[in-house]
Amino acid sequence: MRIxxxxxxxxxxxxxxxxxxxxxxxxxxxxxxVFCTDYIYLCSEPGQKTIQEKIKELNLTHIIVAACSPSLxxxxxxxxxxxxxxxxxxxxxxxIREQCSWVHSHNPELATKKAISLIKASLAKLRYSQPLTPxxxxxxxxxxxxxxxxAGIRVALDIAQAGFEVCxxxxxxxxxxxxxxxxxxxxxxxxxxxxxxxxxxxxxxHKKIHLFTYAEVxxxxxxxxxxxxTIEKKPRYVIPEKCTGCGDCVDVCPVVVPNEFDQGLGAxxxxxxxxxxAVPLVYTIDFENCLNTEKLIICEQCFKICGPKAIDFLxxxxxxxxxxxxxxxxxxxxxxxxxALKEYGAGEYEDVITSLDFERLISxxxxxxxxxxxxxxxxxxxxxxxxxxxxxxxxxQGRPYCSKICCMYTAKHALIYKHLVPDGEVYVFxxxxxxxxxxxxxxxxxxxxxxxxYLRGKVSKVFRHNEKMVVLGVDTLSGKTVEVETDLVVxxxxxxPSKGAQELAKMLKIPxxxxxxxxxxxxxxxxVETTSPGIYLAGAAQSPKDISETVAQASxxxxxxxxxxxxxxxxxxxxxxxxxxxxxxxxxxCRRVCPFKAITIVREDKKRYAKVEPAICQGCGCCMAICExxxxxxxxxxxxxxxxxxxxxxxxxxxxxxxxxxxxKI
Amino acid sequence: xxxxxxxxxxxxxxxxxxxxxxSALEVAKILGFQLxxxxxxxxxxxxxxxxxxxxxxQISPVRNLIYAQSLGYNKIVTLCSMCYNTLAQSNxxxxxxxxxxxxxxxxxxxxPDYDGGVEVKHFLSFLKEQITLEKIxxxxxxxxxxxxxxxxxxxxLLRPKxxxxxxxxxxxxxxxxxxxxxxxxxxxxxxxxxxxxxxxVIKPDIVARRVYRILENAKENKAQIVITSCPLCHFNLTKRxxxxxxxxxxxxxxxxxxxxxxxxxxxxxxxxxx
Ligand SMILES: Cc1cc2nc3c(=O)[nH]c(=O)nc-3n(C[C@H](O)[C@H](O)[C@H](O)COP(=O)(O)OP(=O)(O)OC[C@H]3O[C@@H](n4cnc5c(N)ncnc54)[C@H](O)[C@@H]3O)c2cc1C
Ligand code: SF4
Ligand code: SF4
Numbered sequence: 001m002r003i004x005x006x007x008x009x010x011x012x013x014x015x016x017x018x019x020x021x022x023x024x025x026x027x028x029x030x031x032x033x034v035f036c037t038d039y040i041y042l043c044s045e046p047g048q049k050t051i052q053e054k055i056k057e058l059n060l061t062h063i064i065v066a067a068c069s070p071s072l073x074x075x076x077x078x079x080x081x082x083x084x085x086x087x088x089x090x091x092x093x094x095x096i097r098e099q100c101s102w103v104h105s106h107n108p109e110l111a112t113k114k115a116i117s118l119i120k121a122s123l124a125k126l127r128y129s130q131p132l133t134p135x136x137x138x139x140x141x142x143x144x145x146x147x148x149x150x151a152g153i154r155v156a157l158d159i160a161q162a163g164f165e166v167c168x169x170x171x172x173x174x175x176x177x178x179x180x181x182x183x184x185x186x187x188x189x190x191x192x193x194x195x196x197x198x199x200x201x202x203x204x205x206h207k208k209i210h211l212f213t214y215a216e217v218x219x220x221x222x223x224x225x226x227x228x229x230t231i232e233k234k235p236r237y238v239i240p241e242k243c244t245g246c247g248d249c250v251d252v253c254p255v256v257v258p259n260e261f262d263q264g265l266g267a268x269x270x271x272x273x274x275x276x277x278a279v280p281l282v283y284t285i286d287f288e289n290c291l292n293t294e295k296l297i298i299c300e301q302c303f304k305i306c307g308p309k310a311i312d313f314l315x316x317x318x319x320x321x322x323x324x325x326x327x328x329x330x331x332x333x334x335x336x337x338x339x340a341l342k343e344y345g346a347g348e349y350e351d352v353i354t355s356l357d358f359e360r361l362i363s364x365x366x367x368x369x370x371x372x373x374x375x376x377x378x379x380x381x382x383x384x385x386x387x388x389x390x391x392x393x394x395x396x397q398g399r400p401y402c403s404k405i406c407c408m409y410t411a412k413h414a415l416i417y418k419h420l421v422p423d424g425e426v427y428v429f430x431x432x433x434x435x436x437x438x439x440x441x442x443x444x445x446x447x448x449x450x451x452x453x454y455l456r457g458k459v460s461k462v463f464r465h466n467e468k469m470v471v472l473g474v475d476t477l478s479g480k481t482v483e484v485e486t487d488l489v490v491x492x493x494x495x496x497p498s499k500g501a502q503e504l505a506k507m508l509k510i511p512x513x514x515x516x517x518x519x520x521x522x523x524x525x526x527x528v529e530t531t532s533p534g535i536y537l538a539g540a541a542q543s544p545k546d547i548s549e550t551v552a553q554a555s556x557x558x559x560x561x562x563x564x565x566x567x568x569x570x571x572x573x574x575x576x577x578x579x580x581x582x583x584x585x586x587x588x589x590c591r592r593v594c595p596f597k598a599i600t601i602v603r604e605d606k607k608r609y610a611k612v613e614p615a616i617c618q619g620c621g622c623c624m625a626i627c628e629x630x631x632x633x634x635x636x637x638x639x640x641x642x643x644x645x646x647x648x649x650x651x652x653x654x655x656x657x658x659x660x661x662x663x664x665k666i
Numbered sequence: 667x668x669x670x671x672x673x674x675x676x677x678x679x680x681x682x683x684x685x686x687x688x689s690a691l692e693v694a695k696i697l698g699f700q701l702x703x704x705x706x707x708x709x710x711x712x713x714x715x716x717x718x719x720x721x722x723x724q725i726s727p728v729r730n731l732i733y734a735q736s737l738g739y740n741k742i743v744t745l746c747s748m749c750y751n752t753l754a755q756s757n758x759x760x761x762x763x764x765x766x767x768x769x770x771x772x773x774x775x776x777x778p779d780y781d782g783g784v785e786v787k788h789f790l791s792f793l794k795e796q797i798t799l800e801k802i803x804x805x806x807x808x809x810x811x812x813x814x815x816x817x818x819x820x821x822x823l824l825r826p827k828x829x830x831x832x833x834x835x836x837x838x839x840x841x842x843x844x845x846x847x848x849x850x851x852x853x854x855x856x857x858x859x860x861x862x863x864x865x866x867v868i869k870p871d872i873v874a875r876r877v878y879r880i881l882e883n884a885k886e887n888k889a890q891i892v893i894t895s896c897p898l899c900h901f902n903l904t905k906r907x908x909x910x911x912x913x914x915x916x917x918x919x920x921x922x923x924x925x926x927x928x929x930x931x932x933x934x935x936x937x938x939x940x
Contacts (some may be wrong), residue, residue: 342835345855463855470855 002034004060006051008042008067010097015431017101019112026116034058043073052084062126066094066119071522087131089636117649124648125641126318132574132635136614139225139570143561146217149177150547151330151539151554153199158558160208164565167210167322169231171216174278175200176251177332181356183363185547186412187443193277200279205468213280220507223615224534225325225570235315237285242310245281248609249302257289263357266367271302326534326561331501333540336391344387344491345462350376351469352462352489355409362416372420374488381487383425384417385471386410387459393431399494404544406492407434410445418450426452427484429459429473462489495544499550510535517543528557536560575636577619577624583631590623590632599623672739673701675712678897689926690789696933697797697805701743706733710749711756721769728770729757731784732777747822747896750788751764754829757786790839791831799846804830809848810932816854816889817841820861820899833840838885840925849934856883861902873902874909881920893925
C-alpha cells in the first residue's frame with residue numbers, strides 16, 4: 001500500500017485558516033504515506049497534473065485529496081486519479097474547507113487539528129478500500145418527455161433530430177403549454193405563436209416522435225436504461241384518426257362553457273379545440289360539460305353532423321405500456337391562484353385580473369380579438385395599474401422567492417398597452433426591477449421612457465369606487481402614500497409548480513424543493529440532472545424561467561440524454577450492497593427496509609439468503625444498518641471501512657479502550 | 667338549552683364599553699346560554715404580548731388562562747378584540763412552545779401549571795360555530811330590514827393570520843351576522859383599514875383623518891350605522907368625530923355601535939341603541 005496525500009490551499013479559502021504546512025508534516029509521518037504535499041489550487045490543470053505525475057513517479061496505489069466538498073470536485077479528482085491508473089474507489093476526498101476553514105474561521109488552531117484528524121480518519125477507511133468496477137446495464141434507446149410546453153417540445157425535437165425515439169406525453173388536448181397563450185414575447189416582441197406553432201407542427205410530423213396528448217403518466221417502474229412506464233390516454237370521445245378538424249360539430253353543440261385557454265374570459269363549446277392552431281388538430285369532448293353521460297345519451301348533435309363519423313360517446317380511457325431508457329420532466333408552471341391574493345381584491349372584483357388574463361385580452365387571437373376590454377363592462381380601460389410581486393418575494397405568503405419573469409412581462413404589457421391605447425395611463429408598482437438578461441434592461445428602460453409611471457412600493461389594498469378601481473399603495477422613493485384610480489388592475493402572481501407535480505415527483509422518486517419545484521442535483525454543476533439517474537429536468541418545472549432560459553435548459557437536458565444514449569449500456573455506480581452468503585440467515589429484515597425494493601430472499605442449497613439487484617440498489621445503506629449479522633455491506637462504505645474511520649476520529653479524542661484496540665486487529 | 671360559558675371581560679368592558687358587555691350578556695341570555703364571568707381575572711396582557719420572544723410578557727395572559735383552567739373551563743369567550751387577540755396569541759404561543767410553557771409555569775410556581783387546554787374564542791366565532799346563524803335567524807323578533815349597516819373589523823380580530831377569526835383581507839363574518847338579523851350590510855372596502863389606534867393619545871389629528879376616510883366610505887356606500895367589536899376602534903370612530911368636524915367642517919356624523927347592541931335591537935324587545 002503506497003498512499004499519496006494532497007492538501008489544497010483553495011487560494012486563501014483553506015490556507016488562510018488551516019496551517020497546511022503542519023497538516024502536511026503530520027500526515028507525512030503516518031504509516032504507508034509515501035508522499036504528502038500541498039498545492040495552491042489542486043482542481044486546476046497543473047494541480048491535477050501534479051497528482052497524476054506523482055502517482056506514476058512514485059507508483060502510488062491509494063490517493064487522498066484534502067480540499068473542498070466532494071459534491072463540488074469529487075468527480076474532478078476521481079477522474080484525474082483514474083486517468084493516472086488508480087482505481088477511483090481507492091481515492092478518498094476530505095473536506096477541509098467547509099468542515100474546517102469555513103466553520104472554524106475564528107480558530108485556526110482547531111481548524112488545523114480537525115483537518116489532520118479528518119485526513120487520518122479517511123486514511124483509516126482507505127486501508128480497507130477495495131477497487132470497484134462500475135456496473136453496466138443495457139440501455140433502451142428511447143426517451144419519455146413529460147409535458148408538451150416549449151420545454152418539452154424543444155427536448156423532444158433535439159433528441160428526435162439526433163435520431164432517437166421520443167414519447168411525448170402532454171396532459172391537455174394540445175401541445176404548446178403557456179407559451180401558446182402569450183401574445184408577443186419580450187424582449188423582441190415577436191409573436192409567440194409565430195415561433196411556437198411551427199415547432200408544434202414539427203413535433204407532430206416527426207417520424208421519431210410518438211405524441212400522446214390528452215394523456216398522463218400513471219406509473220413508472222425500473223431504473224435508468226430500462227424504465228417501464230404506463231401512460232393513460234384520456235378518452236377524447238372523438239376518434240383522432242377519423243377527425244378531420246373541420247369543426248362542424250362546434251357549430252351545433254348547444255353547451256357553452258368558459259374556455260380555459262382564454263383564462264375563462266372567452267367561451268367554448270363542450271366539443272372543442274383549445275385554440276385554432278392546436279396540435280394535433282383533433283376535437284375533444286369534455287364529458288364534464290357534455291349533456292351525455294356514460295349511460296345516457298341525450299344530445300347527439302355533433303354525432304349527427306360529423307361527416308367522417310369520428311364521434312364515439314362510449315370511448316374509454318386506454319392504458320399504454322412503454323419502455324424507455326431516460327425520462328425528461330418538463331411540466332411547467334402555474335400562477336398562484338387569485339384566492340391567495342385577497343389584499344389586491346383578487347377574486348372579488350372582475351377588473352382585477354392576472355397577467356395571463358391580460359395576455360389573452362391583448363392577443364389578436366384572444367377572446368376580444370386583440371382589443372383590450374375590461375371584464376366588468378367591456379370598456380377599453382383608459383388606465384391600468386400593474387402590480388408586480390403579487391405573492392412573490394413574500395415570506396409571509398410562504399413564497400420568499402422571486403418569480404423572475406414578471407418584471408419583464410409587466411414591462412412588455414405596459415408597452416403593448418401604450419400601443420393599444422396611446423393616451424392611456426399606466427402605473428407599475430414594483431419592489432425592484434430585475435431585468436438581468438440579454439437586452440432586458442434596455443427593454444425596460446425603453447418602456448420607462450414611454451410614459452409609463454413606475455412606482456416603487458407595495459400596494460396595500462385594491463377596491464372598487466363607482467366605475468373605477470382604487471389602488472392604495474406607497475411610493476417608497478418619495479415616502480408618500482399614493483392612491484390611484486384606475487380602470488383595470490393587473491397582478492403578476494407568483495409562479496408556482498404545475499398541479500400534480502408532487503405526485504409526479506413521488507412516482508419518479510425525485511425530490512422537490514420546499515415550494516414544490518423539481519430539484520436538480522447541483523444548481524451549478526449538474527443543473528439538469530436529478531438524483532435519480534436517467535431522469536432530467538427542463539423548463540419552468542424546475543424554477544421560474546422565461547422562454548430563452550427554458551429553451552436553453554431544454555437543449556441542455558436533451559444533450560445530457562443524448563450523451564447517455566450515445567452508449568449502448570448505462571454505467572451505474574458500483575456503490576451497491578452485496579451479501580455475504582455465509583453469514584446471511586435470510587431473515588428478510590433488509591428486504592423490508594429497502595426503499596428501492598432491490599432485495600429479494602432466495603433459497604439455494606437448502607439455505608435462505610438475501611439477494612441484491614445491483615441495478616436497482618442505490619447504495620443508501622438502510623439494509624446495512626438494520627442487519628444484525630453484519631451480512632450485508634455497501635461496497636465502498638463497508639462496516640469495516642466506516643468503523644475504522646470512526647475509530648480513527650475518536651482516537652484523538654479519547655484514549656482507545658483495550659477492547660476497541662483488540663477489535664481493531666480483526 | 668342551558669349552556670354556561672366562561673367569559674373573560676377585560677378592563678374596558680367594565681369602564682368605557684359598559685354597553686358592549688351589557689348588550690352581549692343580554693344577547694346570550696336570549697339565545698339560551700349564559701356568559702359566566704370568570705370569578706378571577708386580571709389584565710389580559712394587552713399590547714406587550716405582541717412581541718413574542720419576551721416570555722415575561724406572556725405571563726399575564728397565561729395566568730388568566732390558568733384561572734380559567736382551574737375553574738374547569740376548557741373554553742373562554744371574549745368580547746373585546748384586544749383581549750381576544752392577546753389571549754389567543756399567547757395561548758397559541760405556549761401550545762407551540764412546550765419548553766417556553768415550562769419556563770412560564772416555573773416562574774409562576776405558586777399557580778397550578780397551565781396545560782394548554784383552554785380554547786380562546788371571540789364571541790363572534792362562538793356565535794357562528796356554536797350557536798349557528800340559523801338559530802340566531804330564528805330568534806329575531808324585530809327584523810332589521812331596510813337598515814344599511816357598515817361592518818367595521820379593524821385589525822385585531824383578523825391579524826396575525828394564525829389567530830384571525832376570518833379572512834384577514836376580505837372578512838365577512840359580521841356581514842353574515844347582520845344578514846340573518848334582516849339588515850343590509852353595505853359594500854365597505856374600508857372595513858379593515860386601520861383606525862389609527864393609539865395615535866389617538868398624542869396625535870388625535872392623524873386618527874381624525876383616518877377615521878374620516880373610513881366613515882366617509884361607509885356613508886358613501888349608503889350605510890346608516892357602523893358596527894364594530896373593538897372598544898378602541900369604537901372610541902376612535904365615535905369620539906374623534908368632533909376632531910373630524912374641525913378639520914372637515916362639512917362632515918356629518920354617523921352612529922357607531924357595538925355589534926351586540928344591534929343584535930339586541932333585533933333579538934330583544936324595545937331595546938334602542940341609536
Ligand atoms: C403573463 C406571462 C407572460 C409571459 N411572457 C413571456 C415573454 O414575453 N417572454 C418570455 O420569454 N417568457 C414569457 N413568459 C414565460 C413563459 O410562459 C415560460 O417561460 C414558458 O412557458 C415555460 O415553458 P415550460 O414548457 O417550461 O412550461 P409550460 O409552458 O407551463 O408547459 C408545461 C406543459 O406541461 C404540461 N403538463 C403539466 N403537468 C403535466 C403532467 N403531469 N403530465 C403531462 N403534461 C403535463 C402542461 O399542460 C403544459 O402544456 C410569460 C409568462 C407569463 C405568466
Ligand atoms: S480543489 Fe477545491 S479547495 Fe482546491 S482550489 Fe479547487 S475549489 Fe478550491
Ligand atoms: S354530444 Fe356533447 S359535445 Fe356533442 S354536441 Fe352534444 S353536448 Fe356538444
